[in-house]
Amino acid sequence: EIVLTQSPGSLSLSPGERATLSCRASQSVSGNYLAWYLQRPGQAPRLLIYGASNRATGIPDRFSGSGSGTDFTLTISRLEPEDFAVYYCQQYVSSPALTFGGGTKVEIK
Amino acid sequence: QVQLVESGGGVVQPGRSLRLSCEVSGFPFINYAMHWVRQAPGKGLEWMAVIAYDGKNKNYADSVKGRFTISRDNSKNTLLLQMDSLRPEDTALYFCARSTAYYRAWFDAWGQGTLVTVSS
Numbered sequence: 246e247i248v249l250t251q252s253p254g255s256l257s258l259s260p261g262e263r264a265t266l267s268c269r270a271s272q273s274v275s276g277n278y279l280a281w282y283l284q285r286p287g288q289a290p291r292l293l294i295y296g297a298s299n300r301a302t303g304i305p306d307r308f309s310g311s312g313s314g315t316d317f318t319l320t321i322s323r324l325e326p327e328d329f330a331v332y333y334c335q336q337y338v339s340s341p342a343l344t345f346g347g348g349t350k351v352e353i354k
Numbered sequence: 355q356v357q358l359v360e361s362g363g364g365v366v367q368p369g370r371s372l373r374l375s376c377e378v379s380g381f382p383f384i385n386y387a388m389h390w391v392r393q394a395p396g397k398g399l400e401w402m403a404v405i406a407y408d409g410k411n412k413n414y415a416d417s418v419k420g421r422f423t424i425s426r427d428n429s430k431n432t433l434l435l436q437m438d439s440l441r442p443e444d445t446a447l448y449f450c451a452r453s454t455a456y457y458r459a460w461f462d463a464w465g466q467g468t469l470v471t472v473s474s
Binding site for chain 1: 389
């Protein structure tokens with residue numbers, strides 16, 4: 246099973262600032278089979294990025310994904326109020342044993 | 355619009371059973387593989403099970419293999435999860451989610467979840 250470790254566990258930033266979230270895999274995620282989700286309190290997760298760098302339908306371009314191998318990054322260029330939430334990465338190369346990272350909480354400073 | 359609505363959650367004693375449903379609308383159900391993903395209170399996401407578009411292939415996380423059964427009724431646009439021999443550690447919010455692929459799947463639509471509490 247591929248273990249995903251997200252860092253930091255939480256991040257305190259102000260609206261308008263840049264957020265950089267990390268997702269590290271215990272073994273190579275070949276094919277860049279990695280997705281990112283956002284989960285607001287009391288809501289279901291929402292797909293942001295798939296294939297490490299492809300934005301899902303309707304996702305604004307302030308969200309971008311990058312990385313390969315074992316190291317992946319989600320960047321939010323300028324935080325909007327609705328972006329304060331928990332973010333999860335998910336690998337889908339080791340299928341069907343899909344796994345998620347533990348999450349990064351982005352909080353308002 | 356795309357909608358996935360879970361139901362069937364509740365409080366159940368350890369060792370008992372519960373059946374969850376996920377009714378979908380707004381998209382061709384038969385075109386998608388379907389999954390169950392759960393989230394224990396205050397915790398992260400855990401993938402549970404997948405079923406192929408036609409119901410012929412299924413797979414489970416080790417933590418529920420042999421206790422949970424995923425199924426679907428394409429005539430009713432409904433996904434099901436039969437949960438037997440429930441344990442306190444199965445307490446969680448259970449989401450249904452869709453993917454375009456059975457293998458190597460990411461989830462592009464989710465329901466709002468149904469809460470299962472296993473407690474005596």
